[in-house]
Amino acid sequence: MTIHQSPEAFGYDAFLAAHQRKEVLRFIACGSVDDGKSTLIGRLLHDTKQIFDDQITALQRDSRKHGTQGAEVDLALLVDGLQAEREQGITIDVAYRFFSTDRRSFIVADTPGHEQYTRNMATGASTADVAVILVDARQGLTRQTRRHALLVSMLGIRRAVLAVNKMDLVGWSQDRFEAILAGFNAFTASFGFAEVRAIPLSAKNGDNVVLPGTAAAWYTGSPLLQYLEEVPVHEEAxxxxxxxxxxxxxxxxxxxxxxxxxxxxxxxxxxxxxxxxxxxxxxxxxxxxxxxxxxxxxxxxxxxxxxxxxxxxxxxxxxxxxAEAPMQVADTLDVRLFWAAEAELRPGAALLAKIGTVTVNATVAAIRTRIDPETGQAGPAERLAANDIGDVTLSLDRAVAFDAYARNRDTGGLILIDRETTDTAALGLVQAPRPAAAEAVASPAPEAGRERGGLLAALRRLFGG
The missing domain is CATH 2.40.30.10 (Translation factors)
Structure with missing residues (x-):
């Protein structure tokens, strides 16, 4: 006779309740090609014991066929699942992975490093709380590193980790690490990051990823996972x-x-x-x-x-x-667009705009500027091509409620949808309204007016308006 232990004896209810109470942190891994983003995420999954035995077996088999680490297991293949990604050894689409520790649950987006996949990277960053920006210690800051740092700041991410990877290949040089950090801080000084945490690590070997590394005695900070477990979540929201x-x-x-x-x-x-x-x-x-x-x-x-x-x-x-903080209401919006469609965007284009839970008809009234994604500088433009970032004015068929994206990412973000294909054509960030473009539902107090004036000035500095 087989005796089965009851679910209560296993403590399933307590286990599930504990996991339901956990905070969820969304973070994005970004950086240049071959900086080790997929390997870092694979290391996090492996060292937090999120991989089953059959997955390890499949990983070993795939590493022999597609791996880039010689005879060693290629942890990047845990994330790069598309056949084209494995054949080319690059990340093309955004890959989301879930893992959990005793303290927190995580959703991580592995994003492409190639410039032609900027729209995919923006998609992954739009919902992230933290950006992990990888830098190859040998290469230092690259064009794409700067590009991605600017993009995540535009998309409202206020906490960033500068993960200086492959430190084992530069002998864990403190001077090299500090030089990269100084260059990054100088470049991002005006980006509005609330925190930049720099961590020297080796994703391939696992040093300072989940467990502290021993090779760099000069580094006294926490490993990456500990930071991700402790960083404040949703406080601003x-x-x-x-x-x-x-x-x-x-x-x-x-x-x-x-x-x-x-x-x-x-x-x-x-x-x-x-x-x-x-x-x-x-x-x-x-x-x-x-x-x-x-x-x-x-x-x-x-x-x-x-x-x-x-x-x-x-x-x-x-x-x-x-009631004390009413939303803006208008049928004309100034929006920063991350244009994703292959067809060019021109004035007069008719699309659908989805903001919050409402979908309205939208017409591009004007394309005001195109933004250089490496410097953040705005220049005049007549159209936007795939992967371009630009400031446009949208005319809607009815008034909608909104906040400036800099104040609220949920009520200030929108997507544009192609009316014929229903494909997502763009990600949009609503900018602070110009004085004649919107009116509040209720009249603000004088103090609130001064606060919005300071916010508008900050937005102008950030967005070049």
């Missing part, structure tokens, strides 16, 4: 004003009517005053409803149904926002 885009109206019967969605930023409690944009109607939160019961508070990242104290006409696409 939770401190930002409350925003929740309505995904659907929850109306199971005549006695209940709520607005369901994912909280993009801030926190909300019953009794809080809110404004529904773009209509401008005001109310208060009566209940925060979930499948597990009502909540006393909900924060960024939580999906909830909000019940308002007043009967307000709102539908998918509306945004419920804190």
């Amino acid at each position: 939770q401190a930002a004003p409350f925003r929740m885009a309505v995904q659907w109206v929850n109306r199971p019967n005549s006695e209940f009517r709520g607005f369901s969605g994912l909280i993009a930023s801030g926190r909300v409690r019953p009794g809080d005053a809110v404004t529904v944009a773009p209509s401008g109607r005001s109310s208060r939160i009566a209940r925060i409803h979930t499948a597990d019961g009502d909540l006393a508070e909900a924060v960024e990242g939580r999906s909830v149904t909000l019940v308002l104290a007043d009967e307000i006409d709102a539908s998918r696409g509306a945004v419920i926002a804190a």
